[in-house]
Amino acid sequence: MAAPDRQQAADISIISYMPERAKVISTHRESSATTIELVLEDGRPLHHSPGQFVQVSVFGYGEAPLSLCSSPTRSESFSICVQPKGNVSRAITALSSGDWVGIRGPYGQGFFPIDQMRRKNVLLVAGGIGIAPLRSLIHFICDKQKDYGRLQVVYGAKTPSTLLFQKETAQWVENPHLDFYLTVDQPDKTWQGRTGVVTEPLREMDLAPDNTIAAICGPPVMFRFVAMELLQKGLSGENIYFSLERRFKCGIGKCGHCQLNDLYVCRDGPVFRYSDLQTRKEAGEAWVPEKAQDAAKEEKR
């Protein structure tokens, strides 16, 4: 039996759920989401790694977990990207500079393969708001270019107007160190780029399966198809990473909401290896291809 760490319990750094104060320094509204730039009250950097999240409080409205979309390599401030879906996220999108929020974190494991990614080719696949946590990683890798191999990014959105970070993505297209594939499901009249779902550009891409690490973030339905495509291309399950979304309250593996079999998305993730999820039934029922079929079979019995 593992004894609880009594020493740790005496430490004042243990979590009280009371956040620290942070100030909004800028907001940037796009049609489907708003990016909020924040700085901690004492100005110290957050020291996060790409893929981690913070618990953001709008006092009186509540608290919500949000992925960090900025890279720790760039500034003292940090950014979150929010879609107005619930009470708290609506309140966050309504913030303007000078407003105050509460911050807990950074929490979660982030893209922990960041060291394993060194000298390897990195493939990032984003769907919709899933570009937010990946943007952090894109900036990070671009800033440490010599440490990494080729960076390839596939970003798909429903319509051209829902594309996020439009100014930046325009630059990514021009960036010689980055292969950027942009696609929309439903083009409008002005759209001159690619159409279709994210798996289509993936299919055409030339990957070195043994030397590539892939990270995916998007709606659950996307995971299944992207994973199938990548496995077909010869990537191993250990080199495919997913950033998952769950609702949770604590951010530290206590409140139970985000439990996925024996894992807590907040504490053990939100980034997981595909091969780790493959063995988890509850992940399977949601979207891991072969597990979904197993679950369906079991359900029929």
Added chain:
Amino acid sequence: MMPFARKPRVAFFDFACCEGCQLSILELDEKLFDLLAHVEVVAWREVMSEISEEYDIAFCEGSITRQQDIERIKTIRDKAEIVVSLGTCASISCHNALKNKWAMNELLALVYSEYGEHIDTIPARPIADVVNVDYQILGCPVSLPEFETVFKRILTRQAYTPSNQPVCVECKRNDILCVHEKGMVCLGPVTRCGCNAICTAFGDACRGCRGLIDDANLEAPVRALFGEKLHPIMAEVARNNRLTGKEIIARFSLYNNTGRVGKGEESSDGTA
């Protein structure tokens, strides 16, 4: 922290109901003054005789049961920025929908014989069935702490969704002895909470006044022990030791006559 440009004007309106919800709000006592400090009350029949036609927030109590009610609620909707359906009559039709089991002409003949033709009556509907409603408050009558919460949410422009958890959750949080242990039959396991389990706290069973939760399991059998302290009305229920939720709701069909909360279905088979 005051998103309204000026003090919002609040009006209370009533349709088919007992006006008990409006009345019970007065029991907030001093807290009522704290809340009303943020608004200007312009119409409230239970409290004042003045009535203004200009208002921002309309608390509407009661069900829509007459043709003329439809016109009236539409007018209110046009004038008010925020419409709140106050109480179970307004939100899920409550007892008023008991009449929906009959055809209206049969019903009029039954109750009023030859005078029936002069009476305007239509099947009872929740307000949300006729106009768009911004907030729903359940309860017969409304629970005061919940009214207070919603009132503050409205003033800070926050959404409010009635709880989708059963009354059992609040019974346990308050360490109230399960009324099944007393041999009573209770609708708590299928009924939305938010009332802070007030009925069970005072020794009664839940009669389902806040409507069914979304995944109410109406096929599950309720444990009905035959206790000495059994309420006479429940004697018959308890004699059958294993009634399903559906059967018990049929016996308590006072509240759950027009479908689920937020859906505003008109049809009814009198059970759920």
Added chain:
Amino acid sequence: MTPRGIQIISGPDFNMFLEAIMAVQTVIGPRERGDQPGYYLFSRLQRAEDFAPGYKTTTLPPKKILASPKEKLFSFTFDKPPRLRLHVDASPFVLLGVHPCDLAGIDALDHAYAHPPAEMRWSANRKRATIIGLDCQPDAYCFCSSVGTDAARIPCDLFLTPIDHGYLAEIHSDRGRQLLQKANTSNAGEEELAAAKRWRQQKVERIRAKFDAPLERIADILETGGLTPTWKETAKRCYSCGSCNTACPTCFCFDMIDELDPDLRGGTRYRTWDSCQLLDFAMVAGGHNFRGERWQRVRHRWQRKFLYLFRQFGRPYCTGCGRCSRACTVDINIVDVTNQLIAAAKMEG
């Protein structure tokens, strides 16, 4: 766990002991419900006579004292910048009459909350409490011997076993030793030790409900899967009312809510008990529910208690107290269902 000392207190001396504690500290323990004789709850005891040492069980475990169903976390204002104030209650109290199963429940939560990253709310309340355990006799729902909690002593300061005309008091901590100094005690003789031993033997012999397999085997069965028919059959009866969770001494899932002050200048953040059996528990912002089917939630409860947390902490997150079975209005009995799972696994081979 071997006690650091054993003393005897007579019945009248015990009442004086309680009065002496009550003079300086709040005492919380089992007392009979005013509204229904024969039923008990943990609540503040005003007088020594309020203590009901013969209680079989309570609706809620003493967890409710250490992690309140609605716990104030901190308050905030809408100033710029907002002013935040952490809510901490430091007043000490004595938690009296805790059965071994409930001691095990408190210990389970000690582990869960202290596991890194640790939180301070539970541990802060634990520091306030001096715990006096009390041995018991089982009711029809008890199955502590199947989960190894029937003789649990951790984490109590004192532990009482009823004997003729009083109690045998085991000292388990310095705090307990200090507290017991308030009492008239005498040394335990062979006779009293034998009486306490008889009590324990009788208790275990009287336990009727039992798991048909050891815990490690149950974990394996849950991990292997193939139990969907049993889950679905159980779910047919289940109301998803969450009472099994809210009445459980080891369930600790929670939600957080903000409440505004009436003057709208600030408010308070609370945490409230939540339950994995409720429909909306695993719902995410976009509306997708990761455990939308009732049977998935039923399965989750068993897996969490007997597989995930069992493997993580080397102990089941079930204390055998039987409260969930008692609280269930459709008689889903945790022992019966577990034995059905064991039987189903045997059929599968």
